[in-house]
Amino acid sequence: MSEFNKEFDFIIIGGGSAGCLLANRLSADPANQVLLVEAGKPDTYPWIHIPVGYLYCIGNPRADWMYNTEPDKGLNGRILRYPRGKTLGGCSSINGMIYMRGQSRDYDNWAKLTGEDAWNWENALDSFKAHEDHYKLDDGADPATGSNSRFSDMHGHGGEWRIEKQRLHWDVLDKFADAAVEMGVERTDDFNSGDNSGVGYFDVNQRSGWRWNTSKAFLRPAKTRQNLTIWTEAQVEKLKIEPANEGSLRCVGALINYGGSSIFIRAKREVILSAGSINSPQILQISGIGPAPLLKAHGIEVHVDAPVGENLQDHLQIRAVFKVKGTRTLNTVAKSLFGKAMIGAEYLFKRSGPMSMAPSQLGAFTRSDPSRSHANLEYHVQPLSLEAFGEDLHDFPAMTVSVCNLNPTSRGTVQIRSNDYRDPPKISPNYLATEDDRKVAADSLRQVREIMAQPSMQIYEPEEYKPGIQYQSDDDLAKLAGDIANTIFHPVGTVKMGRSDDPTAVLDPHLRVKGVDGLRVVDASIMPEIVSGNTNSPTLMIAEKAAGWILSGQ
Structure with missing residues (x-):
């Protein structure tokens, strides 16, 4: 060599x-x-x-x-x-592919925990902007206001890391956003200003319909x-x-x-x-x-x-599935060979449609209960449903409302299982190990039901398929969270x-x-x-x- x-x-x-x-x-x-x-x-x-x-x-x-x-x-x-x-x-x-920074309080807390002001929000923002290429600054101005000052204060342009608007929308997701607003969640056009409270479509790391890694x-x-x-x-x-x-x-x-x-x-x-x-x-x-x-x-x-290897933290998402009527979902669009062919053609010629989709398209950040000082829940909402990741779509029209606890108090570990570098480590996330995490899980499932009960969603006659309305108590919902929740891949x-x-x-x-x-x-x-x-x-x-x-x- x-x-x-x-x-x-x-x-x-x-x-x-x-x-x-x-x-x-x-x-x-x-x-x-x-x-x-x-x-x-x-x-x-x-x-x-x-x-x-x-x-x-x-x-x-x-x-x-x-x-x-x-x-x-x-x-x-x-x-x-x-x-x-x-x-x-x-x-x-x-x-x-979701472009998301978190909340300003996260970075101010890092500065407090480390004693290093370079980690506070103001200084972290400079480091975010240093490599950004944000679509809202492509023409030098925000088209909604004619001014670029608001977005240029928060975002960078000309860097390597491309951020774009998603190239799709779904009526059922638009109505979910309307329902969230009816419940009291504000709309937002930027989850990345330091306070991500609100509901809207996620921005993504794509360039012209391709993943930008x-x-x-x-x-x-x-x-x-x-x-x-x-x-x-x-x-x-x-x-x-x-x-x-x-x-x-x-x-x-x-x-x-x-x-x-x-x-x-x-x-x-x-x-x-x-x-x-x-x-x-x-x-x-x-x-x-x-x-x-x-x-x-x-x-x-x-x-x-x-x-x-200690202090392992991760976001655990709880996937609630609702059957819907009278609207288009990916379950029905991708059901036939013709539908799949049309999806492929749309991507081939326009770089849009379901093949350009991030795994989650619509997002919302809310509080699990009014006593919380900040948004502690993140929603990933999808116009599709399946039993588990990697399995086939359901054969009925449905949507998935996934919700995760942003600030879990449970801690896990990563440990070697031998002294051989080729052996995979033991990963023990220790999810839902604290009473607070179990309470947030139960409260988040109740909040999902509350949003789905709003007038804007009722036009689709949503029916809870998973976990099921028979589960109501804190203990039942926390146990159900353990049965249906999955990692959102944020260790x-x-x-x-x-x-x-x-x-x-x-x-x-x-x-x-x-x-x-x-x-x-x-x-x-x-x-x-x-x-x-x-x-x-x-x-x-x-x-x-x-x-x-x-x-x-x-």
């Missing part, structure tokens, strides 16, 4: 959302030699790029790590499929740079930790399985772990950074005893950042691993608390901010 460069300034482990942005930013200076290591294949699989293709990517080893959770007590012992992107672009190649956004412009090397189908076996000056430790590189051989690659400046909330803790633990009892149980030398927090004196924090506020020089973690695992919304674009904000610190040596 002598043809390979064995030394780089930066080694980025993980070619997902954070890794792609970092590779672009760090290689922009031709003096920096950068290696990007991705365990999956290039993002050349056609279904990655067609929006509805997530149906063929999730649960497919071509693009998915194919993880499962451990049996979960809160889900009445169920095991969930736990998709994670395994290709260039990572989860941005298989996710729901981070590989296309950030790697494509940088691939011709001579100082950027990209390895795909290359999996990190472990990090190399060595003693440094005065008894300290330093990460000097990584052992990488590439082309059938184990190759040690040295990092002159930093190793940056961007493998995600599941694989980053796994790599750290196998490398000797993690809970000492766990590492010793697997015969791993303990370099740093740290709570790696975070397993390598959390915090103050230097915080014993629960693995990282300092600049994302450096405490106790090991030359090693930083940059992905969704660093979040001390989960954001109040979808997690992909916040991960890009994290990477944008980290790139500045890395380049300036902070």
Whole structure:
């Protein structure tokens, strides 16, 4: 393997959302030699790029790590499929494409928890805008007002990360939005201003009807740079930790399985772990950074005893299904061969219609009860229904109203099951483990019923198919949530950042691993608390901010 460069300034482990942005930013200076290591294949699989293709990517080893959770007590012992992107672009190649930042209070709380003002909303906003290319600023002005000041204050234009309006609408979704307004939810045309309360269609990361993943956004412009090397189908076996000056430790590189051989690659400046909330803790633990009892149980030398893999947080969505009458849903449109042919033709010629659909089209953010100070529920509403993800659509017209608790208080873990890097880790989300989470689950199902009972929805004579109106009590609804709820694919927090004196924090506020020089973690695992919304674009904000610190040596 002598043809390979064995030394780089930066080694980025993980070619997902954070890794792609970092590779672009760090290689922009031709003096920096950068290696990007991705365990999956290039993002050349056609279904990655067609929006509805997530149906063929999730649960497919071509693009998915194919993880499962451990049996979960809160889900009445169920095991969930736990998709994670395994290709260039990572989860941005298989996710729901929803552009969502969360709430300003999330980032102000991060600043409080870490003691670092760079994480507050005002400063996070600058990092969001730095890579945005928002459609509302395409013509320099908001067409509704003739002014661009409102959106230019909140959004960026000309960056790599394209944000567009969805290329479809459904009458049944429009009526659901009307019903939410009748219940007291305000309409919104921007979920990303710092307060996402309201109801409206989600903006999506697409370009002209195609999925816009981070590989296309950030790697494509940088691939011709001579100082950027990209390895795909290359999996990190472990990090190399060595003693440094005065008894300290330093990460000097990584052992990488590439082309059938184990190759040690040295990092002159930093190793940056961007493998995600599941694989980053796994790599750290196998490398000797993690809970000492766990590492010793697997015969791993303990370099740093740290709570790696703890603090796992995720959004659990509860899927309620309603039969409807007198309206068009995807169940009926896609029922016949003719209907499917028309769907294909619409996408082929217009890049619109059901094949351009994100998994969820309409969103709403509300409070589960009036005592809450902020929106703590997120709705994903779809003009379709099925028994479970990956199964066929129902043969009756129906819609799905999924609702999730944005601020769960339950915490789970990610732990290695052996010292072999090829063994999948044990993922234990520990959903619905707290009384508050169970109460929010019950209240959210009641709120779904309240919206569906509003006059605007009654014209479709909605009939609750799942979970069923026979379930009414808190205990019944919480148990039913365990029976029908599923992950919304937002795991975070397993390598959390915090103050230097915080014993629960693995990282300092600049994302450096405490106790090991030359090693930083940059992905969704660093979040001390989960954001109040979808997690992909916040991960890009994290990477944008980290790139500045890395380049300036902070």
